[in-house]
Amino acid sequence: MNIQLNQLIPIPLKEKILQGSSDIWNNNVVISKGDYLKIVAPSGTGKTTLTHILWKLRTDYTGEVQYDGCNINGINAQVMASFRQQKLSVIFQDLRLFGHLTAIENIELSRIKSATPGVGAHEVLEMAETLGVSHILNQKANTCSYGEQQRVAIIRSLVQPFEILVMDEPFSHLDENNTLKAAGLIEKVCKQNNAGFVLMDLDEDSYFEYTHSLKL
Numbered sequence: 001m002n003i004q005l006n007q008l009i010p011i012p013l014k015e016k017i018l019q020g021s022s023d024i025w026n027n028n029v030v031i032s033k034g035d036y037l038k039i040v041a042p043s044g045t046g047k048t049t050l051t052h053i054l055w056k057l058r059t060d061y062t063g064e065v066q067y068d069g070c071n072i073n074g075i076n077a078q079v080m081a082s083f084r085q086q087k088l089s090v091i092f093q094d095l096r097l098f099g100h101l102t103a104i105e106n107i108e109l110s111r112i113k114s115a116t117p118g119v120g121a122h123e124v125l126e127m128a129e130t131l132g133v134s135h136i137l138n139q140k141a142n143t144c145s146y147g148e149q150q151r152v153a154i155i156r157s158l159v160q161p162f163e164i165l166v167m168d169e170p171f172s173h174l175d176e177n178n179t180l181k182a183a184g185l186i187e188k189v190c191k192q193n194n195a196g197f198v199l200m201d202l203d204e205d206s207y208f209e210y211t212h213s214l215k216l
């Protein structure tokens with residue numbers, strides 16, 4: 001799939017955007033499945049706003065977002081669900097795990113939501129091992145540390161099929177060692193899926209070989 005942004009301006013940010021310059025806001029941008037796109041954005045410039053717009057959680061903007069050439073405001077709930085099941089995955093900054101479910105239940109909900117799961121059940125266990133969260137898989141998410149929850153949210157995003165993965169500060173609660181492991185896993189699954197990603201974060205980094213970097 002591809003995502004096209006045409007002159008996108010979130011209404012609450014309009015004044016700020018028109019005063020400054022951004023590679024994304026009020027611009028034309030295409031995000032394709034082969035892209036490893038980094039978006040560098042200081043705090044408050046709209047990473048979470050953009051994530052929510054891309055996932056169609058917010059529609060308070062002018063301009064247009066297209067999935068594969070279709071304006072997402074005209075896409076019905078069934079088609080939107082199908083994009084979210086098959087083509088687009090996300091790691092929210094606030095993670096959005098179901099706190100009353102266990103870590104593995106959160107992951108499995110994502111893995112089996114598509115008729116063709118992205119990975120097998122045994123691969124989930126391997127991912128958990130890689131990220132050092134095997135021991136908390138049967139623990140309720142709201143009793144896990146934030147760093148553990150972040151690793152569970154990363155795994156949850158990788159077990160469904162996807163062509164583009166949207167990440168909003170996905171490593172904010174991980175130390176360097178765990179960040180490197182998580183980045184390695186994300187890259188491996190993206191390669192398996194022939195997928196790309198959009199990673200929004202505060203600063204430049206070298207966790208991936210980005211195809212390009214834009215400023216929010």
Ligand SMILES: Nc1ncnc2c1ncn2[C@@H]1O[C@H](COP(=O)(O)OP(=O)(O)OP(=O)(O)O)[C@@H](O)[C@H]1O
Nearest residue numbers: 012013041042043044045046047048049050093202
């Ligand atoms: N619904 C809204 N109504 C009014 N202002 C909003 C709304 N949503 C976001 N904002 C404002 O838009 C700006 C961008 O918010 P956003 O959460 O997207 O930033 P961010 O880049 O993700 O920040 P951080 O790095 O601190 O997480 C902030 O100044 C915020 O107060």
